[in-house]
Amino acid sequence: MKKKKLRWGMIFVYLFIGIFGIITVFPFIYMILGGLMSYQETTTIPPTLIPKTLRWSNYQKVFEQAPFARYFLNTFITAATTTIVTLFTSILGAFAMTNLKFKGKGFIQLIFLSLLMVPGEAIIFTNYNTIAHLGLLNTYLGLVLPFLTSIFYMYYLQSYFTAISPTIYKAAMIDGASDWEYIWKILVPMSKGGLITVALLSFISGWNSFLWPLLVTNEDKMRLLNNGLAAFASDAGAQTQLQLAAATLTVVPVLIVYFIFRKQIIRGVVRNDLKA
Amino acid sequence: MNEDKFIQVNNLEKTYENGYQAIKSVSFSVKKGDLVCLLGPSGCGKTTTLNMIAGLLNPTGGDIIVNGKSLLNVAPKDRNIGYVFQNYALYPHMTVLQNVMFPMTVGKNKKPKDEAEKIAQKFMKLTHIEELADQKPGNLSGGQQQRVSIARALVQEPQILLMDEPLSNLDARLRLKIREEIRNLVKEVGITTLFVTHDQEEALSIGDKIILFHNGVIQQDDKGQDLYLEPNNQFVANFIGNPVIDNFDVKVTDKKISGTDFEIPVEKLDSTKFRGDLADGDYTLSIRPENLKLSDEGELSEVIDDVELIGRERVLKFTHAGTNQRALIDLEQEIKPGDSVKFKMNLDRVYLFKPDGERIY
Numbered sequence: 012m013k014k015k016k017l018r019w020g021m022i023f024v025y026l027f028i029g030i031f032g033i034i035t036v037f038p039f040i041y042m043i044l045g046g047l048m049s050y051q052e053t054t055t056i057p058p059t060l061i062p063k064t065l066r067w068s069n070y071q072k073v074f075e076q077a078p079f080a081r082y083f084l085n086t087f088i089t090a091a092t093t094t095i096v097t098l099f100t101s102i103l104g105a106f107a108m109t110n111l112k113f114k115g116k117g118f119i120q121l122i123f124l125s126l127l128m129v130p131g132e133a134i135i136f137t138n139y140n141t142i143a144h145l146g147l148l149n150t151y152l153g154l155v156l157p158f159l160t161s162i163f164y165m166y167y168l169q170s171y172f173t174a175i176s177p178t179i180y181k182a183a184m185i186d187g188a189s190d191w192e193y194i195w196k197i198l199v200p201m202s203k204g205g206l207i208t209v210a211l212l213s214f215i216s217g218w219n220s221f222l223w224p225l226l227v228t229n230e231d232k233m234r235l236l237n238n239g240l241a242a243f244a245s246d247a248g249a250q251t252q253l254q255l256a257a258a259t260l261t262v263v264p265v266l267i268v269y270f271i272f273r274k275q276i277i278r279g280v281v282r283n284d285l286k287a
Numbered sequence: 288m289n290e291d292k293f294i295q296v297n298n299l300e301k302t303y304e305n306g307y308q309a310i311k312s313v314s315f316s317v318k319k320g321d322l323v324c325l326l327g328p329s330g331c332g333k334t335t336t337l338n339m340i341a342g343l344l345n346p347t348g349g350d351i352i353v354n355g356k357s358l359l360n361v362a363p364k365d366r367n368i369g370y371v372f373q374n375y376a377l378y379p380h381m382t383v384l385q386n387v388m389f390p391m392t393v394g395k396n397k398k399p400k401d402e403a404e405k406i407a408q409k410f411m412k413l414t415h416i417e418e419l420a421d422q423k424p425g426n427l428s429g430g431q432q433q434r435v436s437i438a439r440a441l442v443q444e445p446q447i448l449l450m451d452e453p454l455s456n457l458d459a460r461l462r463l464k465i466r467e468e469i470r471n472l473v474k475e476v477g478i479t480t481l482f483v484t485h486d487q488e489e490a491l492s493i494g495d496k497i498i499l500f501h502n503g504v505i506q507q508d509d510k511g512q513d514l515y516l517e518p519n520n521q522f523v524a525n526f527i528g529n530p531v532i533d534n535f536d537v538k539v540t541d542k543k544i545s546g547t548d549f550e551i552p553v554e555k556l557d558s559t560k561f562r563g564d565l566a567d568g569d570y571t572l573s574i575r576p577e578n579l580k581l582s583d584e585g586e587l588s589e590v591i592d593d594v595e596l597i598g599r600e601r602v603l604k605f606t607h608a609g610t611n612q613r614a615l616i617d618l619e620q621e622i623k624p625g626d627s628v629k630f631k632m633n634l635d636r637v638y639l640f641k642p643d644g645e646r647i648y
Binding site: 179181182185200 | 343363368369372373378379392396443
């Protein structure tokens with residue numbers, strides 16, 4: 012009797028998970044399929060699910076109608092730069108907050124915490140003014156400058172760093188290591204999971220950024236993928252199939268990153284690498 | 288440089304920001320090549336003292352002089368010390384060999400890789416961990432990890448070795464073995480060592496000298512046997528010795544020491560052993576359990592509550608004036624709980640302490 016109940020429960024659970032899985036994945040699959048349809052197929056009611064013929068030529072048209080290769084390059088440069096620099100600044104900041112003692116540390120921590128509560132959109136126009144005054148509109152530097160540090164990532168790393176026993180830091184000091192050597196020879200290798208998570212999050216949010224690049228760039232050659240995608244609607248007319256193909260193109264790199272780092276992502280979430 | 292005062296700690300003080308005074312004017316010196324134990328209950332200031340010598344904590348007063356030079360303004364990494372942590376503090380992402388080599392790969396003492404590896408091998412041999420070279424610390428037992436951490440501490444050939452309760456995470460049998468190994472090793476290397484422990488047996492067995500701490504003050508700085516036989520004060524008498532010393536509340540009046548149900552004329556005590564005038568008043572008379580002998584002429588008549596075997600001896604437990612006391616007798620003397628017996632005190636071996644703990648006899 013009990014066993015039967017349990018089985019029904021499991022069936023319900025799987026059904027529930029299945030439905031939500033489909034809801035989550037469906038738009039994604041439709042994007043890929045739609046990118047291979049003809050214009051008619053994307054707009055008919057009832058909608059077509061499986062295209063009759065796979066029109067790979069859509070992708071060729073995308074590259075012809077907009078400088079997508081340039082968008083890719085721009086996006087890659089900005090996402091990679093913010094990721095590397097953010098990692099660097101966050102590591103140093105988190106190390107200082109974890110291991111160093113200095114005057115006003117508590118106060119600085121308080122300011123950081125309160126800044127964490129200010130949404131990015133709230134300061135986006137002051138940032139814009141600053142960048143404009145510096146004459147950095149339509150430059151890579153202008154695109155990345157406000158994102159080279161992150162209090163959130165710093166705090167995230169800090170939680171990894173504080174999990175390392177303070178005696179490890181003391182041992183390194185006594186072994187003759189400087190703070191710099193401690194960071195790169197001990198702290199970083201011991202916090203790999205956290206660093207990879209920060210790198211991925213930072214790269215993905217850099218890749219997906221929309222509002223900021225929209226503000227600080229207006230030249231086509233400086234546009235990022237998402238802005239290009241938005242502009243594509245008007246550039247390409249209402250060619251839904253091309254829009255879907257272009258959208259597919261923008262997510263492919265992120266997918267590749269996920270695929271390569273899936274183990275580390277899971278490890279970063281589970282954080283079992285800190286058991287030592 | 289004075290070999291007898293290789294390490295000199297002068298009026299060392301540590302007061303934390305919250306006003307807590309962990310160390311109150313501590314002074315001692317250590318002879319070159321000696322293994323000295325800092326002993327005391329938890330919170331007595333022994334580890335704090337060690338950390339100040341290592342430079343992990345800054346003293347609020349006093350000075351630390353090693354080999355004739357003050358260490359006060361020297362960063363920990365430049366103090367040329369080895370430190371063995373209670374929890375070993377090995378780097379989990381490195382192999383044993385990399386751990387032992389680490390001090391030679393950073394800072395001012397960087398050495399070429401071949402040379403560093405050679406030195407590391409030498410110390411790994413000394414600590415019997417050569418076969419573990421490629422293992423990660425996570426795969427090692429506690430005893431093995433401790434050996435790795437000792438090898439890492441010795442690899443720079445520091446002028447002093449500091450050990451903070453290095454055996455407390457090991458099981459009893461291993462503790463005995465490793466403590467012997469540690470003593471042999473530091474004597475073989477000839478390094479001056481400070482060893483922090485709360486275990487008196489450990490301190491008595493390996494220390495050339497013991498410095499007993501309590502409440503941030505040194506209670507006694509002496510050889511192990513002197514700590515046991517000639518305690519400076521009540522705290523030392525109570526702390527050292529297992530089973531613990533018996534304490535009797537007594538009153539001194541008219542040249543007589545009177546406790547509950549017993550009386551000792553003062554003239555029976557050795558007059559040369561008095562450390563001051565024995566004024567009338569309240570005192571504590573203390574005697575080690577082995578100095579209570581079964582005898583029909585004994586001063587104490589007691590009923591035994593419990594008998595405990597410890598190896599070749601028997602601990603007799605009894606209650607005198609509401610407090611638990613112990614006597615240590617040979618295994619051959621068969622006494623059962625409930626027996627009535629008489630104990631004679633060995634008066635050469637009693638101590639008299641004032642209420643503030645100061646020893647008067």
